[in-house]
Structure formats: structure tokens, C-alpha cells
Amino acid sequence: MEKNGYEVECCEEHIIHNELLQKVDGKVPDEEEISDLSDLFKVFGDSTRLKILFVLFESEVCVCDLAEILNMTQSAISHQLKVLKQSKLVTNRREGKSIFYSLADDHVRSIIAQGREHIEEDVKK
Amino acid sequence: MEKNGYEVECCEEHIIHNELLQKVDGKVPDEEEISDLSDLFKVFGDSTRLKILFVLFESEVCVCDLAEILNMTQSAISHQLKVLKQSKLVTNRREGKSIFYSLADDHVRSIIAQGREHIEEDVKK
DNA sequence: CATTCATATGAACAATTATTCATATGTTTA
DNA sequence: TAAACATATGAATAATTGTTCATATGAATG
Numbered sequence: 001m002e003k004n005g006y007e008v009e010c011c012e013e014h015i016i017h018n019e020l021l022q023k024v025d026g027k028v029p030d031e032e033e034i035s036d037l038s039d040l041f042k043v044f045g046d047s048t049r050l051k052i053l054f055v056l057f058e059s060e061v062c063v064c065d066l067a068e069i070l071n072m073t074q075s076a077i078s079h080q081l082k083v084l085k086q087s088k089l090v091t092n093r094r095e096g097k098s099i100f101y102s103l104a105d106d107h108v109r110s111i112i113a114q115g116r117e118h119i120e121e122d123v124k125k
Numbered sequence: 126m127e128k129n130g131y132e133v134e135c136c137e138e139h140i141i142h143n144e145l146l147q148k149v150d151g152k153v154p155d156e157e158e159i160s161d162l163s164d165l166f167k168v169f170g171d172s173t174r175l176k177i178l179f180v181l182f183e184s185e186v187c188v189c190d191l192a193e194i195l196n197m198t199q200s201a202i203s204h205q206l207k208v209l210k211q212s213k214l215v216t217n218r219r220e221g222k223s224i225f226y227s228l229a230d231d232h233v234r235s236i237i238a239q240g241r242e243h244i245e246e247d248v249k250k
Numbered sequence: 251c252a253t254t255c256a257t258a259t260g261a262a263c264a265a266t267t268a269t270t271c272a273t274a275t276g277t278t279t280a
Numbered sequence: 281t282a283a284a285c286a287t288a289t290g291a292a293t294a295a296t297t298g299t300t301c302a303t304a305t306g307a308a309t310g
Contacts (some may be wrong), residue, residue, distance in 0.1 A: 028179040038172045045167035049165040054153040079253045107243040222286045
């Protein structure tokens with residue numbers, strides 16, 4: 001069955017729906033940007049990495065201190081720091097035997113701040 | 126081995142590091158908030174859900190239209206809408222046989238906007 | 251220059267999760 | 281009220297991912 005030359009597959013007023021399709025198409029970023037974005041948010045979607053970021057909010061820190069503060073193995077922390085660095089959320093510098101990590105930019109702060117606000121609102125309602 | 130009554134497990138100047146520990150402890154949110162936060166970001170960390178949100182940026186949309194626009198099964202979309210709703214990022218209303226979904230609040234927009242900015246900067250550098 | 255210390259990394263395993271398929275629920279209409 | 285339509289949901293499967301363990305790298309030190 002057809003209406004106005006468009007295939008109708010579900011729902012009633014499909015004329016409106018095709019207008020919608022045209023309106024929306026072009027506004028949704030392409031597959032690559034969507035994929036990059038979701039990869040970025042995946043990085044925030046882990047407790048260990050979030051804790052690391054919260055520590056880095058306060059101070060530049062070396063790996064072994066992170067491990068101690070968060071009470072986790074050096075290896076686990078190191079793996080997660082690699083993920084954080086790959087997504088350019090943190091940078092590091094060497095100082096002797098230690099490697100110090102710090103925040104790469106301020107988007108981290110604002111993204112996390114917005115997330116916290118959203119959660120706070122849930123509590124209120 | 127000990128220094129100033131503190132156990133030394135790694136790194137050299139551990140006196141400084143213990144000051145760090147006190148500075149940081151109390152600034153890192155408790156386990157529950159960290160967990161809630163990472164759960165929220167996990168929701169953003171999936172291409173399908175991001176696409177759904179981008180469509181909802183433009184318009185309130187019913188499930189079958191989302192499925193058609195994103196070229197996915199109704200079931201897949203429905204499962205993801207459930208996730209989005211549980212984290213209070215979207216709301217819905219019934220209109221006859223259809224159920225229309227829309228954005229729940231504006232944190233969604235700002236979180237995604239910040240994410241996009243971060244990615245854009247990568248490209249520049 | 252061999253040892254120690256700090257960090258990184260690869261492989262393996264367990265846990266989580268997105269999609270599919272089949273089917274259930276709930277609404278409208280003939 | 282039976283049939284058709286729109287959406288939801290449970291179980292199963294495949295893919296992804298976080299941690300651990302063992303080990304490698306790279307810098308300092310005696």
C-alpha cells in the first residue's frame with residue numbers, strides 16, 4: 001500500500017512522518033561522528049576512570065599514588081590511564097622514574113558537572 | 126620500611142603523597158554517586174542511543190518512526206528507549222496506538238554538546 | 251652495569267550488554 | 281469481540297570490556 005508515492009510500513013499518518021524524516025535527516029551526525037561520540041562517552045562510563053578523573057580534578061598525580069588512593073592494582077590503573085589518554089582526556093609527563101598524569105582540558109569538568117546535575121535532579125523529583 | 130609513621134609502598138617522597146591523599150579524599154564522590162554517574166554516561170556510550178537522542182533533538186517521535194529513520198528493528202529501538210527512559214533522559218506519552226518519545230530535560234543537549242566540542246578539538250590539533 | 255623502582259602491556263577470564271527472535275500487552279477498528 | 285496495529289519484553293547469542301597475572305620496558309642508583 002502506498003500514500004503520496006511513499007512506502008508505508010507502519011503507523012497511520014505517514015505523510016507527516018516522511019516530512020519528519022526529511023527534517024531529521026541531515027541533523028543527525030554521520031556514522032563516524034556518532035561512533036566517536038559514543039566512544040568518548042564510553043570512557044566516562046566506568047567507575048574506575050571516573051574516580052581517576054575526580055582525583056585529577058584536585059592534583060597532578062603519579063600512577064602509584066592513584067593506585068594507592070583508589071586501592072587498586074597498578075596494572076588496572078595503568079590500563080585505564082591508557083584509555084583516558086587515548087581519548088585525550090588526560091596527559092602525562094615523566095619525572096625521573098615516575099609518570100605524572102593530569103587533565104588534558106576543561107571539557108572533562110563540564111561534562112561531568114552536567115552529568116552530576118542530571119543525577120541531582122532525579123533525587124529532587 | 127616506614128617514614129613518619131606512614132607505610133611506604135611505592136614512590137619516593139611519600140610524605141608529600143600522604144598530604145595528597147588527605148587533600149583528595151573527601152573530594153572524590155562516594156561509591157554510590159560514582160556508580161550512578163558512570164551508569165548515566167554508559168547510556169550515552171552507545172551509537173544507537175545517541176542517534177535516538179539526536180532525532181529527539183529535532184522532534185517528538187513515535188517508536189516506529191524511530192525504527193524507520195534509524196533503519197533498525199522496532200524491538201532494538203524499544204529496548205534502547207527503555208534504557209533512556211530509566212535514566213530519565215526521555216519521556217513518553219501515549220496517543221492512540223502510538224507512543225511518542227521526547228527529551229526529558231536539557232542536560233542531554235549540553236552533555237552531548239560538550240562531548241562534540243571535545244572531539245572537534247582533537248581534529249584541530 | 252646489575253639491581254631496583256615505576257610504569258606499561260599482552261593474554262586470559264569473567265562480566266556486561268546490544269541485538270535478534272518469538273511472543274505478550276494494550277489500543278483501535280471493523 | 282475478533283482482527284490488526286504499535287509497542288514492550290524475556291531469553292539467547294555474540295561482542296565488548298575491566299581486571300588479574302605474568303612479564304616487559306625504561307629510568308635511577310649504588
